[in-house]
Amino acid sequence: MNHESLMAALKERRSVRLYKKQPIPMEKLEQLVEAARWAPSAGNSQPWQFLLINDENMVSILKTISPGWLEEAPALIIMCINKKRETNWSYVDSGAAMQNILLSAESMGLGCCPIGSFVVPTITELLEIPAHLEPILFIAVGYPDEKPPATTRFPLEELIYKRVGN
């Protein structure tokens, strides 16, 4: 991997919200989790655990309790923190795992959109999620039916507060 190709992948990634109706096989979702598996974590704690859902009916039900989720998607990954492996850095670690999923999906021709809007008690009951797993993120997955334009980014100079040294 060279820097140019990595930067190209980072810049090409979009949050995709419109998907084709084409189903997503479970193996594809597992491939995405395989990418997440290799994310860094504090003390190698690997606090994440996942629910993979490609049942059209269940995805549709989960959408009804996710007010910020606006379009239908054929599949969903629910990222959880496993409390038994939790550290102070678990949310940071999960962000790295999420990015692995998003980039991996891009490389597989899939589109994703992270969704933070869902009711934890309802999905916990609905999917019988045990108490030691805390759902923290939905990731909608599907074959893109759009190529959203790139969103703006703050200029580098605005992001670098200070340079110390040469």
Add this chain to the structure above:
Amino acid sequence: MKEKTAEDYLFEITCFLVASVERCLGPERDYGPSRLLQTLYMLSFLPDYQPELKGNELLMKVRAYVEGDPQNFWREPQLKKFVSELSVELAKEIKKRRQLKKQT
């Protein structure tokens, strides 16, 4: 998948509203206005499931607005502008209906 009945659709709206209240009491407080508009959007489809309901122009305007830019309809300032215009339309509709009632 089996086609939705009116009961199914009403339940879907109920789910959306319960979830919205729960989220708006927590981290999504600022999304209250857009969730209400989304509810109006969902209500615009009720007549598809319950044909004796005629629907109304206001709901159709909401539908057109949301579908005009599904990914950004909730953003300010366009949401504020639209709701301001809708509020004027609402007054006109109230007047029209009052007029009709007086005549009958």
